[in-house]
Amino acid sequence: MTGPAAVPALSGTQESILAAYTELIEELGSDDVSYRVIARRAGIAERTVFRNYPTRVDLLLATAAWIEATLFAREESRSIFDIPLAIREAMERYDARPELAHVVAETAMRGVSGASPSPGREQLERLLDAEAPALDPARRRAIVAALSHLDSVGTWVTLRREFGMDRRDIADAAAWAAEAVLDGIRHT
Amino acid sequence: MEEPVDTATAILASAAVLLRERTFDDISYRALADEVGISERTIYRQYPTRAHLLAALSNWIERTCFPLPPFVTVSDFHAAVHERFRAFDASPAYAYVGARAAAISPTLDTEPAYITRAIEAMLDVAAPALNRRDRRRVAASLRYFSSAMFWARLRTGFDLDAGEICDAFDQAVGAVLARLPAATWAEPRATTPGPGRTEPLVSRPGPGRTEP
Numbered sequence: 453m454t455g456p457a458a459v460p461a462l463s464g465t466q467e468s469i470l471a472a473y474t475e476l477i478e479e480l481g482s483d484d485v486s487y488r489v490i491a492r493r494a495g496i497a498e499r500t501v502f503r504n505y506p507t508r509v510d511l512l513l514a515t516a517a518w519i520e521a522t523l524f525a526r527e528e529s530r531s532i533f534d535i536p537l538a539i540r541e542a543m544e545r546y547d548a549r550p551e552l553a554h555v556v557a558e559t560a561m562r563g564v565s566g567a568s569p570s571p572g573r574e575q576l577e578r579l580l581d582a583e584a585p586a587l588d589p590a591r592r593r594a595i596v597a598a599l600s601h602l603d604s605v606g607t608w609v610t611l612r613r614e615f616g617m618d619r620r621d622i623a624d625a626a627a628w629a630a631e632a633v634l635d636g637i638r639h640t
Numbered sequence: 641m642e643e644p645v646d647t648a649t650a651i652l653a654s655a656a657v658l659l660r661e662r663t664f665d666d667i668s669y670r671a672l673a674d675e676v677g678i679s680e681r682t683i684y685r686q687y688p689t690r691a692h693l694l695a696a697l698s699n700w701i702e703r704t705c706f707p708l709p710p711f712v713t714v715s716d717f718h719a720a721v722h723e724r725f726r727a728f729d730a731s732p733a734y735a736y737v738g739a740r741a742a743a744i745s746p747t748l749d750t751e752p753a754y755i756t757r758a759i760e761a762m763l764d765v766a767a768p769a770l771n772r773r774d775r776r777r778v779a780a781s782l783r784y785f786s787s788a789m790f791w792a793r794l795r796t797g798f799d800l801d802a803g804e805i806c807d808a809f810d811q812a813v814g815a816v817l818a819r820l821p822a823a824t825w826a827e828p829r830a831t832t833p834g835p836g837r838t839e840p841l842v843s844r845p846g847p848g849r850t851e852p
Contacts, residue, residue, distance in 0.1 A: 557743035
């Protein structure tokens with residue numbers, strides 16, 4: 453995600469449910485947390501959790517969106533050429549919260565029934581158009597898609613898993629790849 | 641009735657059948673047990689959590705439905721990834737399982753995927769003079785742009801079909817490889833670029849530039 457994500461306004465109760473579930477994911481993993489345990493941690497009744505989030509999938513998607521918008525939030529980029537810096541910072545944030553990073557990555561890979569896999573797309577398009585207004589549509593689309601892909605927690609997950617990279621190596625490789633994608637529009 | 645040779649595999653084959661009509665989340669252990677004709681407990685013994693099941697199912701699908709064509713050169717690599725993306729498009733439910741399994745917190749000590757090793761081997765041959773840091777950057781970029789996650793993101797988030805995803809892949813990989821100085825490359829690529837090599841995102845001024 454690139455800028456502040458569009459998260460529907462949450463009630464105080466909802467926010468305390470999501471925060472409680474987030475804590476428990478970090479302590480226990482996302483599989484083993486019951487609604488009863490979440491309710492107890494949030495200090496509310498179990499049926500209140502059910503009323504707000506009728507299914508586990510509802511709860512998980514809301515939690516992933518909340519994590520993206522709060523714990524993984526970052527300053528808005530003012531230029532498309534700031535995106536590699538934002539990506540570098542994002543990778544460092546993901547690395548500090550590995551359990552949560554996996555949860556957010558996984559919810560974005562569920563197809564249409566999951567979280568949006570490219571929440572920053574519109575902002576990237578806006579920034580790219582400001583810098584390179586005359587790009588042909590296929591190139592514009594390819595650049596936005598490549599940056600959107602790099603600017604996601606999937607990058608951190610993949611580089612860590614497939615190459616055993618640490619925080620510094622992941623931040624470096626992701627930002628480097630984003631600079632490569634931007635090379636094509638530096639002089640337009 | 642013959643005992644299934646391997647219960648773990650029978651479970652995965654049945655899960656794959658169920659995936660044709662429902663999402664992974666809608667496949668309960670109960671339904672899966674009925675489909676295989678075994679007890680729910682047996683499934684829990686094989687796959688203690690849904691994350692275990694997802695990881696194993698993804699590996700099984702990868703082996704049986706999406707075998708990676710071998711590649712040695714960069715142009716073969718492009719061709720192999722195109723073939724995979726087209727196969728993903730033909731079986732999206734299976735491909736999403738792969739993308740999703742690649743995102744979860746690893747359940748077992750997961751080995752790097754075969755494609756990761758193949759990309760590293762390709763770079764060893766194609767760019768023997770490349771320094772270690774840049775080699776890691778390039779390998780990581782090529783790996784991530786050739787992933788099921790890339791296909792899934794572009795399909796769901798950008799509404800692209802396999803042809804458009806292959807094009808975006810070629811442009812991204814072209815941009816990454818264009819960062820490396822020409823002297824990096826072993827002879828064959830410098831003199832005769834393969835047929836699968838496409839224009840990078842870097843615009844080259846002057847005529848002769850053709851869009852793929």
